[in-house]
Amino acid sequence: MIDKRTASFMRSLCMGDIEEELIHPYPEPRAGEAETLRAVFATLRSMLGAREKDFVAWDRAGEMPRAFVDELRQAGLFGLVVPEAYGGLGFGSTAYSRCLQEIARYDGSVALTVGAHSSIGMRGLLLYGTEEQRARWLPRLATGELIAAFCLTEPAAGSDAASIKTTAVRDGDDWILNGEKIWITNGGIADFFTVFAKTSLEGRGHITAFVVTRDMKGVATGPHEDKMGIRASSTTTVSLEDVRVPAANVLGEVGKGFKVAMHILNAGRTGLGGGSVGGMKRIIELAGAQARDRQQFGRPIARFEAVQQKLGQMVIDCYVSESVVNLVAGLADRGYEDYAVEAAISKVMATEALWRTADEALQIAGGGGFMRELPYERILRDVRINRIFEGTNDVLRLFIALAAVNDVAQELKDLGAGMKGIFDDPIKGFGLLSDYAKRRARLATGLRRTKGKWTLLHPSLEAEAGVFEAGATELARAADRILRKHGKGIIEAQLATRRLADIMIDLFGLAAVLSRVSWRIDEAGPEAAATEREILRAYAAQARRRVDETFACIDDNPDSTVKALADHVTELGRYPWDNV
Numbered sequence: 001m002i003d004k005r006t007a008s009f010m011r012s013l014c015m016g017d018i019e020e021e022l023i024h025p026y027p028e029p030r031a032g033e034a035e036t037l038r039a040v041f042a043t044l045r046s047m048l049g050a051r052e053k054d055f056v057a058w059d060r061a062g063e064m065p066r067a068f069v070d071e072l073r074q075a076g077l078f079g080l081v082v083p084e085a086y087g088g089l090g091f092g093s094t095a096y097s098r099c100l101q102e103i104a105r106y107d108g109s110v111a112l113t114v115g116a117h118s119s120i121g122m123r124g125l126l127l128y129g130t131e132e133q134r135a136r137w138l139p140r141l142a143t144g145e146l147i148a149a150f151c152l153t154e155p156a157a158g159s160d161a162a163s164i165k166t167t168a169v170r171d172g173d174d175w176i177l178n179g180e181k182i183w184i185t186n187g188g189i190a191d192f193f194t195v196f197a198k199t200s201l202e203g204r205g206h207i208t209a210f211v212v213t214r215d216m217k218g219v220a221t222g223p224h225e226d227k228m229g230i231r232a233s234s235t236t237t238v239s240l241e242d243v244r245v246p247a248a249n250v251l252g253e254v255g256k257g258f259k260v261a262m263h264i265l266n267a268g269r270t271g272l273g274g275g276s277v278g279g280m281k282r283i284i285e286l287a288g289a290q291a292r293d294r295q296q297f298g299r300p301i302a303r304f305e306a307v308q309q310k311l312g313q314m315v316i317d318c319y320v321s322e323s324v325v326n327l328v329a330g331l332a333d334r335g336y337e338d339y340a341v342e343a344a345i346s347k348v349m350a351t352e353a354l355w356r357t358a359d360e361a362l363q364i365a366g367g368g369g370f371m372r373e374l375p376y377e378r379i380l381r382d383v384r385i386n387r388i389f390e391g392t393n394d395v396l397r398l399f400i401a402l403a404a405v406n407d408v409a410q411e412l413k414d415l416g417a418g419m420k421g422i423f424d425d426p427i428k429g430f431g432l433l434s435d436y437a438k439r440r441a442r443l444a445t446g447l448r449r450t451k452g453k454w455t456l457l458h459p460s461l462e463a464e465a466g467v468f469e470a471g472a473t474e475l476a477r478a479a480d481r482i483l484r485k486h487g488k489g490i491i492e493a494q495l496a497t498r499r500l501a502d503i504m505i506d507l508f509g510l511a512a513v514l515s516r517v518s519w520r521i522d523e524a525g526p527e528a529a530a531t532e533r534e535i536l537r538a539y540a541a542q543a544r545r546r547v548d549e550t551f552a553c554i555d556d557n558p559d560s561t562v563k564a565l566a567d568h569v570t571e572l573g574r575y576p577w578d579n580v
């Protein structure tokens, strides 16, 4: 019997178990949602379809006109995830992610404006709000009368979010907030801010989440930041000077705000993932047309293998990312609570695939791709941020590897407690890993492999299922090897944990595509699914090769030289081998 609070496909996989019920059947939008989605897509087409010139102009100007934000309001785009009872469309994660995909096909700034509101700005209210709090704000958030923003980052606290300095000091029934948040998406247009502040002045942690509204005295937002990409979306500082916030505006428990922040970011990842997939689909259309229409050496460049390789890889990347993002959204919709590792994988995979896709599309467009007349340079600028915000992909890779090895099911509760607070107190969390290493060794010799094989896949996928199973064995061995090699020191062994994460990312991608293609064959028959079957075959081969290479690098690598070179240039402050 699966425990929906604790079950996690990737955590189990690190123990050698394939919990296939978690990812079968491949998810679809809930009954009734598909119809609503089609209606929303039609609205998007008529509203955004002919706006390319505007998007270009707003990118140059670095701002989106207020009148256009009103159009987004009128189209109901701020109510996508608000329950119907409060006036929204009540989309689940699968439908929401699909909707952001569609918006991102038109423009990154528009997708971000809508996404930051729904994915993270008001998510804390949805996840932790009391009935009173929900009734108070959700109806106005649904219409966009209130636009929401998520305020965590500060000048000295980015990836290390637990080190924020904004304070909240109790004063009677109120809290007094002071501090400055930076780079807040929607800052300039929002009236509803989910703000994280320290409610204890001692040490790290003790953070609390508050709803702050623009009408409170002492709330101010700065000018729009002049950014590289997504320039039309609003990014500003949010400063809080002696802001009096009623205790009734606390989201969740006092002192548990770090957990609230991480939960919001996890739950919101399918929005960013969906946006990335939508971006890829649009770029594939552009690059396909470019390759078909551009002639060189007497034929369309689409007929050269080097160009075909780029386009074909874009399709594989998009299909795999889409499968992963949908699978994670499905986990959320089916009520699984512990999908943080899978959600982080989906963010890393989709945002990196989008970046590669945008880069290769520009390459296919050649010199024209570098000119501002064509859309590629803007797209490339727009998509770069995705690898940085909502957790940098580098830090997420550490989280993926460490959080996954953390959970060795119920039996390792003590380790779990330490590792859950890994970013609060990494030393304590990692200290517990020596116990883990011992237990892991015992498990490896005892071969607790009750679920080492797929049983729910279509029989014709046996070969690729075999690739996955072999990779899963390699993952368990890699985790063992890395933990034994580094023990407590694993916290500093980032190159090793990164390798573990890379193996996990490829394996989850493969699991998602296996689940999807199997479902397609069952639904539509082998012939209709033939091309998707080929995508699976190609990705399985690529993933297998990468996993093997990564595994081989665990023991045989130039890591010590690379680190020494980094230390050398950091100390010296320059590249020292210039020969003139």
Ligand SMILES: Cc1cc2nc3c(=O)[nH]c(=O)nc-3n(C[C@H](O)[C@H](O)[C@H](O)COP(=O)(O)OP(=O)(O)OC[C@H]3O[C@@H](n4cnc5c(N)ncnc54)[C@H](O)[C@@H]3O)c2cc1C
Binding pocket: 116, 149, 150, 151, 152, 153, 157, 158, 159, 160, 182, 183, 184, 185, 186, 227, 235, 385, 388, 389, 390, 391, 392, 393, 394, 395, 398, 494
């Ligand atoms: C356009 C834009 C919009 C944003 N919107 C919002 C928003 O709406 N709300 C909000 O709260 N924030 C927002 N942010 C902030 C964003 O989430 C942060 O930029 C991000 O979390 C990274 O923090 P940082 O920029 O301070 O980088 P840093 O944390 O200083 O990291 C710098 C580099 O060091 C690496 N690094 C850091 N720590 C480690 C480690 N332990 N191990 C290995 N490598 C490490 C990082 O991966 C990165 O490469 C936005 C940022 C931008 C640019």
